Amino acid sequence: MSRSIEAHQGELRALLARAAPDDATETVPLARAAGRVLARDLVAPLDLPPHTNAQMDGFAVRVSDLAAVPPDGGIDLPVTAIRAAGAAPAVHTAGAATAVMTGAVIPEGADAVVPVERVSPPRFDTPLVTVPGSVARDVAEGAFVRAAGSDVARGAVALPAGTLLGAAALGACAALGLTDTSPLPVRQPPRVVVVSGGDEIRPAGETLPPGAVHDANGPLLAAWLRAAGVDSVTRLGVDDDPDAFLARLGDVVARVRPHLVITSGGISAGAFEVVRLALGRAGREMWFGHVAVQPGGPQGCGTLLGVPVVCLPGNPVSTWVSCELFVRPALAAVWGCCEPPRWFTARLQEPVQPLPDRTQLRRGVLDHSDCPPRVSLAGGASSHLLTAAARADALVRIAPGAQQLPAGTPLAVLPVAGGPRAGAPVTAGGPAPTNDDESGEPR
Ligand SMILES: Nc1nc2c(c(=O)[nH]1)N[C@H]1C(S)=C(S)[C@@H](COP(=O)(O)OP(=O)(O)OC[C@H]3O[C@@H](n4cnc5c(N)ncnc54)[C@H](O)[C@@H]3O)O[C@H]1N2
Numbered sequence: 357m358s359r360s361i362e363a364h365q366g367e368l369r370a371l372l373a374r375a376a377p378d379d380a381t382e383t384v385p386l387a388r389a390a391g392r393v394l395a396r397d398l399v400a401p402l403d404l405p406p407h408t409n410a411q412m413d414g415f416a417v418r419v420s421d422l423a424a425v426p427p428d429g430g431i432d433l434p435v436t437a438i439r440a441a442g443a444a445p446a447v448h449t450a451g452a453a454t455a456v457m458t459g460a461v462i463p464e465g466a467d468a469v470v471p472v473e474r475v476s477p478p479r480f481d482t483p484l485v486t487v488p489g490s491v492a493r494d495v496a497e498g499a500f501v502r503a504a505g506s507d508v509a510r511g512a513v514a515l516p517a518g519t520l521l522g523a524a525a526l527g528a529c530a531a532l533g534l535t536d537t538s539p540l541p542v543r544q545p546p547r548v549v550v551v552s553g554g555d556e557i558r559p560a561g562e563t564l565p566p567g568a569v570h571d572a573n574g575p576l577l578a579a580w581l582r583a584a585g586v587d588s589v590t591r592l593g594v595d596d597d598p599d600a601f602l603a604r605l606g607d608v609v610a611r612v613r614p615h616l617v618i619t620s621g622g623i624s625a626g627a628f629e630v631v632r633l634a635l636g637r638a639g640r641e642m643w644f645g646h647v648a649v650q651p652g653g654p655q656g657c658g659t660l661l662g663v664p665v666v667c668l669p670g671n672p673v674s675t676w677v678s679c680e681l682f683v684r685p686a687l688a689a690v691w692g693c694c695e696p697p698r699w700f701t702a703r704l705q706e707p708v709q710p711l712p713d714r715t716q717l718r719r720g721v722l723d724h725s726d727c728p729p730r731v732s733l734a735g736g737a738s739s740h741l742l743t744a745a746a747r748a749d750a751l752v753r754i755a756p757g758a759q760q761l762p763a764g765t766p767l768a769v770l771p772v773a774g775g776p777r778a779g780a781p782v783t784a785g786g787p788a789p790t791n792d793d794e795s796g797e798p799r
Pocket residue numbers: 552553554556557569570571572573574620621622623624625626629651652653654668669670671672674739799
């Protein structure tokens with residue numbers, strides 16, 4: 357009996373949670389902190405904004421002065437000063453208007469700003485402005501005024517521990533006065549060992565003997581993990597000998613002390629399934645079985661030497677899809693080193709036949725010119741079609757069913773890194789699809 361996708365996702369989350377990286381932090385200069393995760397709260401050393409200032413180019417006024425507006429006219433205010441952003445604080449003259457530019461310190465005594473386009477004349481080179489009645493009656497205290505500390509007050513937490521240091525966070529650090537060389541405490545990213553191989557797998561660069569293929573999954577997993585915030589990836593190539601597998605992996609685990617081992621291949625129903633044979637013997641709490649999904653059906657997990665091990669199926673597209681479907685949610689939920697999966701809805705561009713008994717994840721190309729976007733399939737369903745997968749920028753989730761889904765059917769899609777970028781020459785879709793697309797048993 358197959359496991360559900362959700363059940364396997366839950367197992368991996370629980371497995372990783374048991375071996376969450378220690379709270380090790382390291383310090384990096386702000387200029388190299390992009391993409392890292394803040395390890396401790398960052399407390400604001402100053403108010404942001406540092407002073408109460410104008411949100412619009414306009415006229416600072418005292419709201420109580422506008423109360424005298426007659427029912428059938430406006431109120432005239434002499435313009436007594438003009439303040440640019442950056443000018444030193446000044447004092448507002450009661451009964452007057454102070455011209456203020458966006459960002460200028462609100463002069464002491466003024467409590468609102470009327471944007472220049474709402475007064476007459478709508479200009480700054482004038483000795484007097486008229487605030488129309490309809491505008492004057494509407495101006496509330498604090499209108500278009502940005503209070504000092506309204507973003508964050510001095511002494512408050514500006515960025516809590518766990519914040520992903522994206523552009524806005526790094527901009528906020530700079531606004532708070534941190535420089536490119538200011539040290540930031542960031543979480544140490546997890547260390548992961550990636551194991552790929554089998555007797556037929558040769559590293560790229562070696563001439564292929566008959567029957568052999570190049571190792572696609574080692575580089576694929578390393579690239580996927582790096583993009584998922586795992587800086588430290590150690591690759592290990594193995595053959596089909598379980599004893600050698602265990603000896604070599606044991607050495608690497610002792611040396612690298614990884615937080616996670618990911619294997620690809622060697623787990624399904626063959627006679628030489630090195631991962632299943634080796635870990636079935638030396639691993640703890642190992643589970644090998646099927647998840648009700650294609651590709652990515654055969655899966656395994658457990659621990660070796662106290663380290664969580666996630667075993668992915670060897671077909672390259674299955675390895676890659678498994679990363680998105682199973683590894684990403686666990687990494688995001690437990691270690692927070694990558695984005696969680698963000699599914700959304702797109703409409704099928706063409707009819708598709710679901711599998712009767714399993715969810716299918718086809719590769720697709722999104723067209724965002726419509727809302728919801730449309731998605732067309734990239735290549736066939738079979739899990740050896742790696743170059744077709746490289747042309748995709750989404751996974752398309754097709755629930756099991758008997759009926760063909762017509763074009764236009766809304767389906768869940770998961771954006772993935774890859775596919776066409778604007779400016780790339782448009783090709784007619786690569787190799788012809790294989791004939792297994794609708795067979796119900798694609799491998
Ligand atoms: N009788 C059954 N056979 C298979 C089943 C099944 O349920 N019953 N499941 C199929 C499915 S689905 C998949 S996926 C694969 C998974 O098998 P393994 O995880 O044991 O992977 P391998 O047998 O080692 O390899 C499968 C395939 O992928 C190629 N491969 C493996 N590693 C790499 C690599 N690093 N780079 C490039 N290509 C790789 C390998 O040469 C095989 O062609 O099992 C099906 N069989």
